[in-house]
Amino acid sequence: MNALIIGCGRVGSSIALQLQREGWDVTVVDENEDALARLGDHWPGAFIVGHGMDVDLLREAGIEEADAVVAATDGDNTNIVIAQVAQKRFDIGCVVARVLDPARADFYTTRGLRTVCPTKTAIDTLMEAVRSCAPTNVARVTL
Amino acid sequence: MYAIVAGGGKVGANVARSLLRLGNEVTLVEQERDRFERLEDEFEHQVQRGDATELHVLERAGIGRPPDIVLALTGDDEDNLVIAQLAREKYGVEQVIARVNDPRNQAHFDLLGISPTVCATSSIMALVEHEVPEHDLIHLLELRKENLEIVEVAIDRDSPSAGKRVEALELPDGARLISVMRSGRAEIAVGSTQLEAGDQVLAILEPGKEDELRRVLLRR
Numbered sequence: 001m002n003a004l005i006i007g008c009g010r011v012g013s014s015i016a017l018q019l020q021r022e023g024w025d026v027t028v029v030d031e032n033e034d035a036l037a038r039l040g041d042h043w044p045g046a047f048i049v050g051h052g053m054d055v056d057l058l059r060e061a062g063i064e065e066a067d068a069v070v071a072a073t074d075g076d077n078t079n080i081v082i083a084q085v086a087q088k089r090f091d092i093g094c095v096v097a098r099v100l101d102p103a104r105a106d107f108y109t110t111r112g113l114r115t116v117c118p119t120k121t122a123i124d125t126l127m128e129a130v131r132s133c134a135p136t137n138v139a140r141v142t143l
Numbered sequence: 144m145y146a147i148v149a150g151g152g153k154v155g156a157n158v159a160r161s162l163l164r165l166g167n168e169v170t171l172v173e174q175e176r177d178r179f180e181r182l183e184d185e186f187e188h189q190v191q192r193g194d195a196t197e198l199h200v201l202e203r204a205g206i207g208r209p210p211d212i213v214l215a216l217t218g219d220d221e222d223n224l225v226i227a228q229l230a231r232e233k234y235g236v237e238q239v240i241a242r243v244n245d246p247r248n249q250a251h252f253d254l255l256g257i258s259p260t261v262c263a264t265s266s267i268m269a270l271v272e273h274e275v276p277e278h279d280l281i282h283l284l285e286l287r288k289e290n291l292e293i294v295e296v297a298i299d300r301d302s303p304s305a306g307k308r309v310e311a312l313e314l315p316d317g318a319r320l321i322s323v324m325r326s327g328r329a330e331i332a333v334g335s336t337q338l339e340a341g342d343q344v345l346a347i348l349e350p351g352k353e354d355e356l357r358r359v360l361l362r363r
Contacts (some may be wrong), residue, residue, distance in 0.1 A: 053251065
């Protein structure tokens with residue numbers, strides 16, 4: 001199975017490393033050459049320097065043979081565009097885009113894009129944590 | 144009419160100014176603080192600060208009315224794409240014009256159905272090609288929606304088509320001659336039109352038929 005990860009920040013690099021450990025062939029694309037360091041000293045996969053909006057670069061990165069594409073750059077709109085290009089132009093079935101803005105994530109989800117919104121996940125998790133502290137859940141000890 | 148202009152750089156600010164001068168209602172949206180403050184001196188309440196790819200910013204600018212037109216004119220193509228998609232598909236804005244900064248991104252706008260688009264680089268290159276032809280086949284116009292293009296070809300003495308009638312040319316499917324310009328006068332090309340050296344011929348064709356057309360007219 002081939003995976004193409006666009007954006008090698010904390011999120012992209014972690015996904016790349018984990019998929020690689022699970023037996024995927026992983027190609028990572030990042031604008032910044034230094035991002036390769038996030039993949040450790042012995043990255044066995046491919047690493048290509050360039051912008052994920054560049055179609056020639058996506059081809060070079062093997063998008064046509066990719067089973068999964070993850071758009072995880074630090075730009076919501078960049079991820080949204082790359083994911084749509086992967087889905088509509090290259091017909092990739094499994095495309096996931098990281099979108100920090102919950103409103104945009106919702107809109108593109110309704111349009112058939114698979115988005116992951118870390119902001120929403122953080123809000124939900126924090127809400128759950130706060131709710132669990134509410135008086136009904138706190139054991140009252142009477143001396 | 145009511146227009147929202149996203150992006151207050153040189154292009155956006157000048158477009159907003161022109162629209163206002165024509166008596167339109169305009170809201171200009173600019174993200175950067177310094178630029179926004181400079182614009183505020185001139186545009187006052189008609190400029191708002193914010194990222195026009197955020198829904199609440201668009202809504203504050205009145206996208207829910209909806210405006211008659213939205214112009215996505217920022218310096219970022221991905222932002223312009225998202226603004227155009229949100230305006231049209233979420234808020235039902237009927238007219239959307241998007242700016243393409245990097246001509247290599249044109250294909251993304253086409254793929255996602257964002258039209259019309261304006262790309263300064265492509266316009267300038269088309270003019271350069273017209274004014275200083277480097278190629279024997281000059282692209283004059285691209286009809287994106289129709290998937291056709293109009294090109295100009297100069298017939299010279301060595302061209303195999305010189306001295307031939309149009310009906311005798313084996314033009315490829317998907318290509319037709321439109322007109323022939325000879326000594327400053329243009330005529331519609333019909334079957335009996337005879338091509339001569341020095342003619343400027345206009346042709347309409349499907350993209351990808353250039354080489355075949357070149358072979359028939361110029362044998363190159």
